[in-house]
Amino acid sequence: MLFQVEMTVKLPPEMPAxxxxxxxxxxxxxxxxxxxxxxxxxxxxVAGSYANVSIFDVEDNAxxxxxxxxxxxxPYMEVHVKPLCRHPSSIREDDS
Amino acid sequence: MLFQVEMTVKLPPEMPAxxxxxxxxxxxxxxxxxxxxxxxxxxxxVAGSYANVSIFDVEDNAxxxxxxxxxxxxPYMEVHVKPLCRHPSSIREDDS
Amino acid sequence: MLFQVEMTVKLPPEMPAxxxxxxxxxxxxxxxxxxxxxxxxxxxxVAGSYANVSIFDVEDNAxxxxxxxxxxxxPYMEVHVKPLCRHPSSIREDDS
Amino acid sequence: MLFQVEMTVKLPPEMPAxxxxxxxxxxxxxxxxxxxxxxxxxxxxVAGSYANVSIFDVEDNAxxxxxxxxxxxxPYMEVHVKPLCRHPSSIREDDS
Amino acid sequence: MLFQVEMTVKLPPEMPAxxxxxxxxxxxxxxxxxxxxxxxxxxxxVAGSYANVSIFDVEDNAxxxxxxxxxxxxPYMEVHVKPLCRHPSSIREDDS
Amino acid sequence: MLFQVEMTVKLPPEMPAxxxxxxxxxxxxxxxxxxxxxxxxxxxxVAGSYANVSIFDVEDNAxxxxxxxxxxxxPYMEVHVKPLCRHPSSIREDDS
Amino acid sequence: MLFQVEMTVKLPPEMPAxxxxxxxxxxxxxxxxxxxxxxxxxxxxVAGSYANVSIFDVEDNAxxxxxxxxxxxxPYMEVHVKPLCRHPSSIREDDS
Amino acid sequence: MLFQVEMTVKLPPEMPAxxxxxxxxxxxxxxxxxxxxxxxxxxxxVAGSYANVSIFDVEDNAxxxxxxxxxxxxPYMEVHVKPLCRHPSSIREDDS
Amino acid sequence: MLFQVEMTVKLPPEMPAxxxxxxxxxxxxxxxxxxxxxxxxxxxxVAGSYANVSIFDVEDNAxxxxxxxxxxxxPYMEVHVKPLCRHPSSIREDDS
Amino acid sequence: MLFQVEMTVKLPPEMPAxxxxxxxxxxxxxxxxxxxxxxxxxxxxVAGSYANVSIFDVEDNAxxxxxxxxxxxxPYMEVHVKPLCRHPSSIREDDS
Numbered sequence: 040m041l042f043q044v045e046m047t048v049k050l051p052p053e054m055p056a057x058x059x060x061x062x063x064x065x066x067x068x069x070x071x072x073x074x075x076x077x078x079x080x081x082x083x084x085v086a087g088s089y090a091n092v093s094i095f096d097v098e099d100n101a102x103x104x105x106x107x108x109x110x111x112x113x114p115y116m117e118v119h120v121k122p123l124c125r126h127p128s129s130i131r132e133d134d135s
Numbered sequence: 136m137l138f139q140v141e142m143t144v145k146l147p148p149e150m151p152a153x154x155x156x157x158x159x160x161x162x163x164x165x166x167x168x169x170x171x172x173x174x175x176x177x178x179x180x181v182a183g184s185y186a187n188v189s190i191f192d193v194e195d196n197a198x199x200x201x202x203x204x205x206x207x208x209x210p211y212m213e214v215h216v217k218p219l220c221r222h223p224s225s226i227r228e229d230d231s
Numbered sequence: 232m233l234f235q236v237e238m239t240v241k242l243p244p245e246m247p248a249x250x251x252x253x254x255x256x257x258x259x260x261x262x263x264x265x266x267x268x269x270x271x272x273x274x275x276x277v278a279g280s281y282a283n284v285s286i287f288d289v290e291d292n293a294x295x296x297x298x299x300x301x302x303x304x305x306p307y308m309e310v311h312v313k314p315l316c317r318h319p320s321s322i323r324e325d326d327s
Numbered sequence: 328m329l330f331q332v333e334m335t336v337k338l339p340p341e342m343p344a345x346x347x348x349x350x351x352x353x354x355x356x357x358x359x360x361x362x363x364x365x366x367x368x369x370x371x372x373v374a375g376s377y378a379n380v381s382i383f384d385v386e387d388n389a390x391x392x393x394x395x396x397x398x399x400x401x402p403y404m405e406v407h408v409k410p411l412c413r414h415p416s417s418i419r420e421d422d423s
Numbered sequence: 424m425l426f427q428v429e430m431t432v433k434l435p436p437e438m439p440a441x442x443x444x445x446x447x448x449x450x451x452x453x454x455x456x457x458x459x460x461x462x463x464x465x466x467x468x469v470a471g472s473y474a475n476v477s478i479f480d481v482e483d484n485a486x487x488x489x490x491x492x493x494x495x496x497x498p499y500m501e502v503h504v505k506p507l508c509r510h511p512s513s514i515r516e517d518d519s
Numbered sequence: 520m521l522f523q524v525e526m527t528v529k530l531p532p533e534m535p536a537x538x539x540x541x542x543x544x545x546x547x548x549x550x551x552x553x554x555x556x557x558x559x560x561x562x563x564x565v566a567g568s569y570a571n572v573s574i575f576d577v578e579d580n581a582x583x584x585x586x587x588x589x590x591x592x593x594p595y596m597e598v599h600v601k602p603l604c605r606h607p608s609s610i611r612e613d614d615s
Numbered sequence: 616m617l618f619q620v621e622m623t624v625k626l627p628p629e630m631p632a633x634x635x636x637x638x639x640x641x642x643x644x645x646x647x648x649x650x651x652x653x654x655x656x657x658x659x660x661v662a663g664s665y666a667n668v669s670i671f672d673v674e675d676n677a678x679x680x681x682x683x684x685x686x687x688x689x690p691y692m693e694v695h696v697k698p699l700c701r702h703p704s705s706i707r708e709d710d711s
Numbered sequence: 712m713l714f715q716v717e718m719t720v721k722l723p724p725e726m727p728a729x730x731x732x733x734x735x736x737x738x739x740x741x742x743x744x745x746x747x748x749x750x751x752x753x754x755x756x757v758a759g760s761y762a763n764v765s766i767f768d769v770e771d772n773a774x775x776x777x778x779x780x781x782x783x784x785x786p787y788m789e790v791h792v793k794p795l796c797r798h799p800s801s802i803r804e805d806d807s
Numbered sequence: 808m809l810f811q812v813e814m815t816v817k818l819p820p821e822m823p824a825x826x827x828x829x830x831x832x833x834x835x836x837x838x839x840x841x842x843x844x845x846x847x848x849x850x851x852x853v854a855g856s857y858a859n860v861s862i863f864d865v866e867d868n869a870x871x872x873x874x875x876x877x878x879x880x881x882p883y884m885e886v887h888v889k890p891l892c893r894h895p896s897s898i899r900e901d902d903s
Numbered sequence: 904m905l906f907q908v909e910m911t912v913k914l915p916p917e918m919p920a921x922x923x924x925x926x927x928x929x930x931x932x933x934x935x936x937x938x939x940x941x942x943x944x945x946x947x948x949v950a951g952s953y954a955n956v957s958i959f960d961v962e963d964n965a966x967x968x969x970x971x972x973x974x975x976x977x978p979y980m981e982v983h984v985k986p987l988c989r990h991p992s993s994i995r996e997d998d999s
Contacts, residue, residue: 092217101327124292129170137964140855183310245435278411279488321371522676628819643800662871776892894947
């Protein structure tokens with residue numbers, strides 16, 4: 040089941056540089072693991088921002104919560120979720 | 136080059152049913168042609184709405200305008216565009 | 232799988248009274264059928280408005296779209312959807 | 328009398344981890360006590376967020392204020408309240 | 424039980440003048456009857472607008488819905504409701 | 520002359536508890552003095568929030584500014600003001 | 616007593632040209648009469664819009680309502696009111 | 712050339728009282744100097760707020776930027792600017 | 808003197824096709840004349856919309872109002888204006 | 904390919920003055936280098952604010968992200984991006 044998720048990251052300006060580097064590295068590793076598992080299907084940077092547009096493919100709402108709530112950057116994110124489903128005009132077999 | 140486009144359709148309530156059917160059919164044919172050409176890469180319905188989330192893959196801003204401005208439903212749509220680019224944590228080769 | 236859905240109805244002021252009565256009757260019959268089936272789990276009026284707060288229990292996003300998109304009043308509604316899941320502090324067995 | 332309440336929690340990033348754990352534990356105990364008493368009728372997590380959608384069943388507005396204002400996390404919450412009442416199309420006997 | 428209700432009236436510009444006069448007269452009669460009954464405790468015009476700020480004193484949420492949903496101008500109003508209760512610093516005996 | 524005033528209090532989370540208690544006590548004393556003088560005519564808690572809805576009865580805009588700007592909690596408040604006047608449908612003699 | 620009033624005019628596109636000319640002429644005559652009386656102290660066009668910023672000098676809120684509610688264009692306006700008073704740093708004797 | 716400028720001041724709660732007094736005194740002196748020069752034509756307090764409505768009379772956009780950007784409180788202000796010009800219904804000779 | 812102006816066009820859906828063609832032709836001729844005179848310095852389409860971003864170079868606010876208020880599409884536009892001036896980091900001689 | 908970018912700078916009030924001066928100097932040098940390269944085509948101050956309106960001319964979305972994400976002030980900016988393309992009424996050869 041697909042969800043579009045937009046995440047905007049707002050790190051506190053006073054966070055020490057090492058802590059920033061560390062949390063970003065953990066986030067990247069976690070994001071890549073989720074992509075490999077197929078749960079984080081697409082991940083794009085929104086040009087000109089510290090934000091992304093993502094497509095998640097999860098079992099249900101509960102798994103979406105598990106996955107997003109476990110992001111290392113979650114406490115510093117503004118997150119917007121839209122449930123998606125097959126569009127009647129879509130021709131892609133794998134997009135639902 | 137990728138863009139996320141969100142379209143919400145608001146047809147005037149007084150539009151005759153035949154006109155609605157006609158414009159939707161033309162829209163569908165046009166959307167499928169664009170998908171076949173690869174320009175409209177993804178098309179999803181936002182569940183519970185008359186809206187979609189789409190990913191376009193076009194040459195440049197000008198082509199994006201051509202493609203969206205030619206949609207039969209364009210005069211009845213609210214459209215939001217976000218330019219996308221490769222995310223440093225992405226592992227998909229074809230997502231940029 | 233649960234979703235909270237808020238619907239606000241805005242009928243065009245020029246809609247004839249018989250048409251209003253007819254569409255409301257069809258809506259009511261459809262809403263009650265969906266409640267009996269268990270898909271529309273809760274339905275409350277928001278006091279002082281022509282709006283409701285509802286909880287749907289559906290198979291997935293696609294079924295949510297089917298159910299809401301088929302509402303007779305759908306073309307006249309503003310709809311907001313929130314995907315829900317079990318809260319870690321919840322004690323109700325049947326609320327997820 | 329029923330109210331829909333949406334709560335979004337925003338803890339200050341500088342709050343020490345022990346303090347966070349402590350306040351969450353107190354909140355959970357209090358929330359479960361209120362659920363057992365019947366006053367906090369439903370409690371759902373909004374998937375992908377640190378927010379919940381809840382249904383309270385209280386005597387009156389004053390009790391709603393007592394219950395919500397006493398939440399340990401109240402000083403860190405954004406709260407939205409909607410008064411609910413029976414919907415004319417509802418078929419559930421216990422939903423008003 | 425008290426509620427603050429703000430109502431902003433937006434009549435369609437094409438409504439005939441006699442119809443406007445008629446609906447306003449009915450609204451006034453109904454508003455005065457509700458004031459006499461004690462249910463519509465205060466009614467003020469917001470200066471420079473076609474809007475009012477009101478305080479209702481009703482049994483519960485259901486009665487609030489009955490009273491507001493029956494206003495002749497209800498289909499042409501934008502309505503905002505806030506549930507009120509006694510303020511701990513209030514000194515008025517009759518304000519809760 | 521009447522004004523509706525809505526005040527939402529946002530105390531900084533790092534304010535020491537004694538300072539909070541002190542400022543709230545001063546605020547309460549000041550609010551009750553203003554109520555006794557008749558200038559702060561009504562004061563209600565908005566249920567489920569740290570906010571109030573108030574009706575002030577002052578000489579003019581300048582006095583409104585004096586009264587509100589002198590509130591001990593003023594630096595921590597978001598304040599919205601609406602000038603009120605007699606509603607043509609009001610039947611209360613003392614509500615203007 | 617001074618108020619800042621911002622008015623944005625939105626005439627329905629289907630209003631006949633003669634009716635537009637007529638209502639604008641009546642509005643202009645009324646606005647100039649109010650300026651001569653001193654009640655409409657300043658009137659400026661917001662450059663690039665069909666809107667104005669105005670300063671009214673009236674007895675009280677009730678007179679503000681009388682003056683604005685009687686504008687021929689009132690039913691087609693969006694109006695925002697801010698009560699003003701003397702600023703402690705002002706040096707103009709006539710600006711309060 | 713005239714501009715309407717609205718300034719809302721938000722001082723950080725942790726700013727020491729002497730620093731607040733100092734910056735306000737500098738601001739006042741600067742504001743009065745600008746009023747004497749004729750560049751800051753009107754200055755009003757918005758009643759019930761720490762905000763003002765002002766009319767500036769400057770040579771051009773560049774001078775507006777110089778004047779506002781030099782305000783001692785500028786780093787702590789939210790500022791909104793509207794370019795003004797003569798209104799066709801205005802009768803004041805000096806209001807453009 | 809420079810201004811950024813954003814214009815979004817919303818034609819009423821019921822406007823006859825010939826009238827649309829006519830008003831667009833008049834708008835285009837007028838826009839090109841203003842560009843030739845140097846007053847409309849830049850004109851870009853916002854990709855994926857019926858909107859433009861423009862830079863005007865006019866004598867003063869009054870001329871901005873003349874130029875924009877005379878656009879044939881002005882009654883169907885939402886217009887946002889920002890006064891611009893030279894940026895201290897700019898290196899272009901002709902950009903102020 | 905052109906993009907309109909609006910940047911609003913919000914420096915934390917507690918940033919030391921030397922750090923502010925340093926980051927602004929680095930930003931200025933970087934901005935001027937980008938202007939010389941042709942990538943930052945226009946840069947204007949929005950009068951009365953700590954914000955700019957800019958036009959970037961870059962290869963694609965990815966380069967836009969590189970350029971903006973590398974701004975020294977990027978962590979302290981709110982950024983809004985609009986993709987631009989040639990307007991059918993434009994007469995400038997170099998504006999697309």
